[in-house]
Amino acid sequence: MAASLRLSxxxxxxAALLWLLLTWAQCLEMTCIEVKKSYVAKGFDETEMPFYxxxxxxxxxxxxxxxCCSRSMEDKLTSLSxxxxxxxxxxxxxxxxxxxxxxxxxxxxx
Numbered sequence: 001m002a003a004s005l006r007l008s009x010x011x012x013x014x015a016a017l018l019w020l021l022l023t024w025a026q027c028l029e030m031t032c033i034e035v036k037k038s039y040v041a042k043g044f045d046e047t048e049m050p051f052y053x054x055x056x057x058x059x060x061x062x063x064x065x066x067x068c069c070s071r072s073m074e075d076k077l078t079s080l081s082x083x084x085x086x087x088x089x090x091x092x093x094x095x096x097x098x099x100x101x102x103x104x105x106x107x108x109x110x
Contacts, residue, residue: 031051035049036068042080044073049068053067061078074082
């Protein structure tokens with residue numbers, strides 16, 4: 001009987017530990033800590049984002065359920081993405097322009 005009681009206490013301790021770990025992990029998710037780190041790393045102000053997950057039903061890009069994203073964050077990140085994309089396109093076109101200019105000069109001189 002003592003062995004079975006010890007086993008059930010052990011199982012209860014494991015269940016309690018598992019519950020604590022799951023609760024802790026969920027709290028980390030709901031507080032948006034990781035999203036805030038990434039958002040600030042992009043150069044944005046951390047006060048612009050929610051501290052806890054909020055309803056995202058008005059969002060277009062971020063998840064529409066519980067989300068650490070706001071509409072203003074979406075707008076700012078979309079603008080940043082557009083700028084980065086345009087910059088990369090310009091760099092690619094500069095290389096092509098240089099190649100075409102070089103080939104044109106070579107063709108014209110022959």
